[in-house]
Amino acid sequence: MSLAQQFRTGDTPLPDIIILTHKLARAYDMGGEVVRALRGVSLQIRRNEYVAIMGPSGSGKSTLMNLIGCLDTPTGGEYWLNGQKVSDLGDDALARIRNKEIGFVFQTFNLLPRATALHNVELPLIYAGLGAKERRAQAAQALERVGLGDRMEHRPNELSGGQRQRVAIARALVNDPSILLADEPTGNLDSATSGEIMEVFGALHRQGQTVVMVTHEHDIAAHAARVVTLRDGLVATDQRQAA
Amino acid sequence: MTQLFEGIGIALGSLRGNKARAALTILGIAIGVMVVMIIASMISGINRSVQHTFESIAPRTFLVWRWFQAGVNISDGSEETSPWRRNPAISGEEADRIALLPSVRYVTRRDESSARVEFGDLALESVNISGLSSQWVEVNGGDVYPGRTFTRLEDLANSRVVVINKKLEAQLFRGRDPIGHTIKIAGVPFEVIGVYTPAPSLFSGASPPFAGIPHGAFEKYVPFWKGWMKLAIAPVEDVPQQQAIDEVTALLRSMRSLKPAQENTFSIITQDKLLDTWQQVTGVFFLVMIALSSIGLMVGGVGVVAIMMISVTERTREIGVRKALGATKREILWQFLVEAATLTLVGGAIGMLVGGTVAWVLSKATPIPAYVPIWSIVVALAASVLTGIGFGLYPANRAARLDPVEALRYE
Ligand SMILES: Nc1ncnc2c1ncn2[C@@H]1O[C@H](COP(=O)(O)OP(=O)(O)OP(=O)(O)O)[C@@H](O)[C@H]1O
Ligand SMILES: [Mg+2]
Numbered sequence: 001m002s003l004a005q006q007f008r009t010g011d012t013p014l015p016d017i018i019i020l021t022h023k024l025a026r027a028y029d030m031g032g033e034v035v036r037a038l039r040g041v042s043l044q045i046r047r048n049e050y051v052a053i054m055g056p057s058g059s060g061k062s063t064l065m066n067l068i069g070c071l072d073t074p075t076g077g078e079y080w081l082n083g084q085k086v087s088d089l090g091d092d093a094l095a096r097i098r099n100k101e102i103g104f105v106f107q108t109f110n111l112l113p114r115a116t117a118l119h120n121v122e123l124p125l126i127y128a129g130l131g132a133k134e135r136r137a138q139a140a141q142a143l144e145r146v147g148l149g150d151r152m153e154h155r156p157n158e159l160s161g162g163q164r165q166r167v168a169i170a171r172a173l174v175n176d177p178s179i180l181l182a183d184e185p186t187g188n189l190d191s192a193t194s195g196e197i198m199e200v201f202g203a204l205h206r207q208g209q210t211v212v213m214v215t216h217e218h219d220i221a222a223h224a225a226r227v228v229t230l231r232d233g234l235v236a237t238d239q240r241q242a243a
Numbered sequence: 244m245t246q247l248f249e250g251i252g253i254a255l256g257s258l259r260g261n262k263a264r265a266a267l268t269i270l271g272i273a274i275g276v277m278v279v280m281i282i283a284s285m286i287s288g289i290n291r292s293v294q295h296t297f298e299s300i301a302p303r304t305f306l307v308w309r310w311f312q313a314g315v316n317i318s319d320g321s322e323e324t325s326p327w328r329r330n331p332a333i334s335g336e337e338a339d340r341i342a343l344l345p346s347v348r349y350v351t352r353r354d355e356s357s358a359r360v361e362f363g364d365l366a367l368e369s370v371n372i373s374g375l376s377s378q379w380v381e382v383n384g385g386d387v388y389p390g391r392t393f394t395r396l397e398d399l400a401n402s403r404v405v406v407i408n409k410k411l412e413a414q415l416f417r418g419r420d421p422i423g424h425t426i427k428i429a430g431v432p433f434e435v436i437g438v439y440t441p442a443p444s445l446f447s448g449a450s451p452p453f454a455g456i457p458h459g460a461f462e463k464y465v466p467f468w469k470g471w472m473k474l475a476i477a478p479v480e481d482v483p484q485q486q487a488i489d490e491v492t493a494l495l496r497s498m499r500s501l502k503p504a505q506e507n508t509f510s511i512i513t514q515d516k517l518l519d520t521w522q523q524v525t526g527v528f529f530l531v532m533i534a535l536s537s538i539g540l541m542v543g544g545v546g547v548v549a550i551m552m553i554s555v556t557e558r559t560r561e562i563g564v565r566k567a568l569g570a571t572k573r574e575i576l577w578q579f580l581v582e583a584a585t586l587t588l589v590g591g592a593i594g595m596l597v598g599g600t601v602a603w604v605l606s607k608a609t610p611i612p613a614y615v616p617i618w619s620i621v622v623a624l625a626a627s628v629l630t631g632i633g634f635g636l637y638p639a640n641r642a643a644r645l646d647p648v649e650a651l652r653y654e
Contacts, residue, residue: 071567071647092571099569110564110651127569171568 005044013080018178018210019045019068024087025076026063037063039233040077045179045212050205052224053214059230061214065183068212069102070094082178099127103172105182109164111156117143117167118152124175142170146200162193169200173209180204182213186220198223251585264553265586268546272590272630273597275539276623280598281605282532283619286525288606303484304382306512307341307474307491309333330508332470337498341476344494346487348479351376352458356467358429360454362415370411371453372428374461382475383441390422390437393457401459405433411452412438428454431464484513540626543590544634547583551638555579562642563650576643583635584628591627595620 005014013020026038038060045051053061066072067079070086073094079087082101086094098104111120121139130138143152146166156164165185172180182201186194194217202223205211213224221227222241229237309330335352342350353375360370373379377398380387393404405428412421421435433456461467478487488511495509555562562575570578602613 066648069567071651092573095566095569095571098567104567106651110560110567112561112564123565124568127565127571127574175569 009078013083015083016047017044018047018082019043020080021077023077024067024074024079026067026072027075037233041235043228043235045210048208048210049226050211050224051226051228052221053212053228053230054221055230055236060233061230062183064230065181065214069104069181070097099124100175101178103175103177103180105165105168105172105180105185107184107187109168111164111167113156116153116155117148117159120167121171121174124171128175138174142174145173146170161189162196165189165197166200179210179212184214184216186215194220251581255585264550268543268550268586269590269593271539271543271546272587272627273594275536275543276591276594276627277598278535278539279532279623279626280595280615280619281601282528284602284613284615285605286528287616288613290525304475304477305484305488307333307476308510308512309471310510331499333472333474333509337495338474340494340498341474341491344490346478346482346490348477349378351379351382351475353379353473353475354458354461354467354471356465358465361427362424365415367414367452371451372461372465373455374458374465375455376458379455382477385439385441387437387439392437398457398459401463402457403431403433403460404436404457406437406439406455407435408439408453411454414452428456429465540630543587544630547587547631547634548638550586551579551583551635554582555638555642559645559650559653562645563647563653566647567651572643576639579639579642580632580635583639584631587627587631588624591624595623
């Protein structure tokens with residue numbers, strides 16, 4: 001925490017702080033009863049950091065990831081991404097940011113079942129408005145990067161779990177996003193395959209990619225340089241560790 | 244553009260995946276489009292040949308009938324719905340007096356019936372027989388070859404001579420030369436003097452057997468429904484048609500002692516009027532076409548809503564993923580609209596193929612000269628796409644408004 005900027009409402013984050021949340025809150029109105037999933041999370045993540053988010057079930061990890069990923073909007077506090085205050089942007093602007101700045105990796109892969117690996121990886125480029133040729137080339141390159149250059153025409157059901165997650169990682173990377181967000185990316189994989197996927201994340205981080213990853217497992221979190229723990233919608237601990 | 248192609252690809256994929264559901268939708272649209280195609284092709288085909296027919300008749304000739312109703316009317320036989328009962332029949336005397344008018348070149352009479360026709364051992368029932376004045380070929384168009392039509396003298400003398408058409412020639416004589424042979428019409432012998440070929444017209448390819456005989460002989464020998472004689476009148480050259488019409492009208496009114504306030508008790512029909520009437524009839528066809536095809540399109544439209552709602556629900560997660568990857572609301576909306584339109588366009592294309600085939604079969608197998616006009620293809624395809632977009636709007640909007648977090652969590 002020593003390196004963090006002392007941030008107050010009205011300030012602008014320092015240039016190398018890629019993610020800054022300030023007293024970020026998210027409450028759900030459940031028919032009169034309010035569930036406060038996040039109760040004021042202040043967090044700063046620098047470019048090229050590798051952060052693991054841990055915490056018990058229901059502590060708000062996924063809620064935080066959705067806010068950081070601009071899939072959801074906070075009910076309180078501020079969120080700055082890459083020098084831009086996104087907590088009060090509209091739907092279309094958020095869609096643009098998801099397309100350009102953010103790469104998602106999900107626990108359940110979330111590939112389109114009927115599309116080939118290559119086409120799945122092309123999707124973000126379609127929404128970025130790229131031409132077919134360029135799209136194909138970039139998607140193929142992203143698949144090569146995760147070691148699936150020889151599986152481009154396979155459909156998800158013709159791939160193993162680990163391979164599917166690699167396709168998902170290639171899809172997350174293809175737009176060259178500012179941050180890579182992964183919510184329990186190894187949750188559906190056996191430990192050997194999990195190890196391989198963590199190798200991929202490690203390599204990406206070494207190439208300069210900023211990575212934020214939610215996990216339940218300490219040996220997965222051990223790959224990260226920094227571990228943030230949530231409890232009841234608040235940051236409980238925030239520690240740097242030797243990688 | 245890429246998204247358009249992608250949308251069409253997805254649509255075809257989901258069509259393959261949901262065959263039963265898609266079938267209902269496609270069927271509805273296909274029926275709607277098929278009806279448009281068939282009726283449009285019939286109207287256009289008939290229109291074409293009607294125009295052709297009218298052009299082939301001497302254009303200045305006009306008709307005097309006992310009764311002619313512009314448009315379509317339905318009769319139950321009562322006085323109000325059978326207004327022709329108020330009109331007296333056209334008489335022979337009236338015809339003779341009209342022929343004497345200075346603006347009239349000639350008048351031809353026509354009465355129609357059907358009768359048994361025999362030649363040797365062969366007998367045909369219900370052959371169309373017309374009693375005609377000698378200039379009838381000039382009025383009707385077409386020509387007589389081989390042979391000749393009856394002369395004015397034969398007409399006045401009630402001679403038992405007959406002109407037959409190709410169809411009757413083929414059925415009675417089977418390739419032999421008919422000229423000079425005697426056939427029996429309603430049991431009375433007539434000498435065949437000519438073979439008539441009508442002007443190319445509406446049903447010319449399939450016109451039924453026909454025999455034309457002098458009008459006097461017709462009245463004398465053939466049983467017919469009296470009181471429906473029709474006159475065709477050709478004005479003298481250089482006299483405007485309207486002048487002849489005025490003279491004929493004035494003559495008939497005075498012969499029938501009509502007061503100025505009374506309406507004509509006869510009908511005068513020009514080709515313009517016939518064309519008008521024809522156009523009114525086609526108007527009715529059009530209404531039927533629009534009604535039937537809108538029902539089909541409605542059924543298809545409801546199918547579109549159903550199949551698209553299912554598609555949206557089944558693919559909730561996919562929508563979430565697409566949103567997470569940067570798709571805007573508009574892009575999702577567009578994707579599902581393209582999908583709905585593709586669905587209906589497939590239906591439209593099928594309906595067009597079936598409808599086009601039916602039109603083609605009609606034109607080959609029946610006298611209806613159906614042909615498919617380009618505009619009907621455009622209208623049919625546009626209608627099917629618009630149906631898809633119109634009915635797809637609701638489900639597509641549902642998809643576009645899905646919350647990405649909820650959609651991604653959907654099981
Ligand atoms: N859409 C929602 N409506 C109401 N409450 C919600 C909703 N989403 C999350 N919550 C609540 O917010 C809290 C945090 O949920 P969240 O999914 O962030 O937990 P998590 O830390 O990711 O848990 P897990 O480890 O089980 O994935 C929970 O109490 C949950 O019930
Ligand atoms: Mg979670």
